Amino acid sequence: MNNSNFKILFVASEVESLAKTGGLADVAKALPLALKEQGFDVRIVMPFYKSINRREQAKSIASYQSHTIGFGISELKIADVPVYLVEHDDYFLRDELYTENGHGFADNGERFSFFSQAVFPLCETLDFKPDIIHCNDWHTGLVPFLLEKQYRGSEFFKDTRSVITIHNAAYQGIFPGQQFAKLESQLNIDELYEDHHAVNMLKTGIRFANKINAVSPSYAAELLTHLGSHGLSDILNERADDLSGILNGCDYSDWDPQTDPYLPSNYSQSDMSGKTVCRQSLQIKVGLEQNDVAIFGVVARLTEQKGFHMLIEALEDFLIHDVQVIIVGTGDPKLASQLHQLSQQYPQKLAFIEAYSNELAHLIEAGSDFFLMPSVFEPCGLNQMYSLAYATLPIVRAVGGLKDTVIDYDQNPEQATGFVFEQPSGQTLLNSLRRALLLYLEHPDAIQDMCDRAIQTRFLWQDSLPQYTELYKQA
Ligand SMILES: Nc1ncnc2c1ncn2[C@@H]1O[C@H](COP(=O)(O)OP(=O)(O)O[C@H]2O[C@H](CO)[C@@H](O)[C@H](O)[C@H]2O)[C@@H](O)[C@H]1O
Incomplete structure (x- = not known):
């Protein structure tokens, strides 16, 4: 042809x-x-x-x-x-x-x-x-x-x-x-x-x-x-x-931490110092304290598809830990009001920004440690690909394209790029969040290895x- x-x-x-x-x-x-x-x-x-x-x-x-x-x-x-x-x-x-x-x-x-x-x-x-x-x-x-x-x-x-x-x-x-x-x-x-x-x-x-x-x-x-x-x-x-x-x-001309114009500082696998700058800038932008607890990010349309009912259920327990969760999204007004309520309950730990913002989407990918996609179904999913490219480890449900693109730590520690769970419930999501947090706190070397693999992963x-x-x- x-x-x-x-x-x-x-x-x-x-x-x-x-x-x-x-x-x-x-x-x-x-x-x-x-x-x-x-x-x-x-x-x-x-x-x-x-x-x-x-x-x-x-x-x-x-x-x-x-x-x-x-x-x-x-x-x-x-x-x-x-x-x-x-x-x-x-x-x-x-x-x-x-x-x-x-x-x-x-x-x-x-x-x-x-x-x-x-x-x-x-x-x-x-x-x-x-x-x-x-x-x-x-x-x-x-x-x-x-x-x-x-x-x-x-x-x-x-x-x-x-x-x-x-x-x-x-x-x-x-x-x-x-x-x-x-x-x-x-x-x-x-x-x-x-x-x-x-x-x-x-x-x-x-x-x-x-x-x-x-x-x-x-x-x-x-x-x-x-x-x-x-x-x-x-x-x-x-x-x-x-x-x-x-x-x-994945469109790496738009989503590359080395060149991304939305980031206050660019970074690459050989020099990750810019990721720390992005993290601080993200915390300032969404009004969270600048400390070095694990940051979990979400960017999504607020719909049932994206698993917000599981997420809200899991967060009610997860937010007792020393973590920060940052969610950017627009859509279903009911989900938005639940998220606003939860963030008022945990103002130091949960920032919910009800907005459609390309700039924030890029900053969350760069400034977070983990990225959440507990989808009910996910035809392909792009944000987990962006997360990998930004050395931000995805926590995803084993469904659709998420299953095809993220390798779970427990299943395959040598090749892992994130955390994957099966059952669509708040409890299994909570378990995965805790699994990720525990590894982050106790085995930073294992997290580092995963980040190294993640940032090199390519879906061309x-x-x-x-x-x-x-x-x-x-x-
Ligand atoms: N509040 C916000 N502010 C800024 N940006 C926001 C945003 N909310 C969403 N976005 C952006 O919109 C895109 C979402 O893409 P996804 O592939 O994750 O899901 P979506 O369900 O829209 O797409 C459907 O089509 C795509 C393409 O085939 C499939 O990957 C997917 O599974 C399927 O559901 C990303 O670029 C994301 O950054």
Whole structure:
């Protein structure tokens, strides 16, 4: 395959450095950039949100209008990858990407079916004939359906194939059928109807994409089980031959303690003194005393997925020890209020910052000794990869990508890079926290060895690219 002749349209609802609410954005930037480096002709398409960074630099390049759909197309670049922004003020000129006052917009189904629909005239207008349309998560789930049912017969798209990557199957985009009424009338939307005429956008993508992948091998395996499939095991088992798991890479150009511009002092394996500076600066920033107790950090969306119910239960006992816990996150207001309450109870030991802050996220990765991810499920997880790169030992549950990326101290002391536990309970998490703390206090040499291994661990996109290339070929 001559890469430069191979055209990939990467369709995503968020892209790091332009608009981000979670890990999907990290991948939607890093993977296209890695593909571009291999010479592929890759372009990204996403909605033109109000909050897009560098909004004023976006260049309007075209517009499209038919009897059913109209939108503008603007362009920005990330490195030398073009990013096409679908401009439709009614749908996308809103303060947030998906929600308002903590609730999803009522018309999210309509917004993202519009976005999925816009992909095709956008390609035609820009005369970009993709070999692969690479979709991501529920927001883009209608694209494979539209490709098969509306465009398969067209000259322009007759050779185009689709791939859908599942970053998080818990979010499926299930909306009432009326929200899809603006799709072409000749399309048979009825065939997508489930109970009460609802459409499941992720399931639609899984049904119609030529190939499907999940963001880690373990998550792909879990998706075939009742327990781990978020209710999608039937359709995924039907498509099992086309499903694979490809581990995400980590973007070390954004996450490297040697060059990280957010850190007050950079550091590396050969000179870790900067990590102490980061630690002090973190303590000052979040208002904790500057002493040298073990620091446990968390950066996450406040959702059940991230295991906050286990964490809160475990912290109630763990905070009697001489430790500091620093949590940064936004999301579920109930979880936020529980965390605020707990931090008022232990003001010297627990700092909870309810904010979305890139700067704090980087500082926590650098300034903590341990990083907590007690997830209920975790398709891949990126923060544990960032932690490893910053010599901050992850404490994770053995699930999805966490299982594929962290080696437990008790299981394999010679190669360990963190602490891994199985049972999803506050008690087992508490045991792991104590296990880590005990080692920190009594065997600093063992902790040092683990940090040395952690900081050298690499999850490179270059290692995952051959698998994506193979997926494209098979599609
Ligand atoms: N308050 C805050 N302030 C600053 N930054 C914050 C933040 N809250 C979260 N972030 C950032 O958002 C990203 C979270 O990425 P994760 O992969 O850990 O989880 P997420 O569940 O969003 O992604 C989903 O998609 C990714 C990508 O495939 C999978 O790895 C993952 O398992 C899946 O659930 C990180 O870059 C993190 O630093």
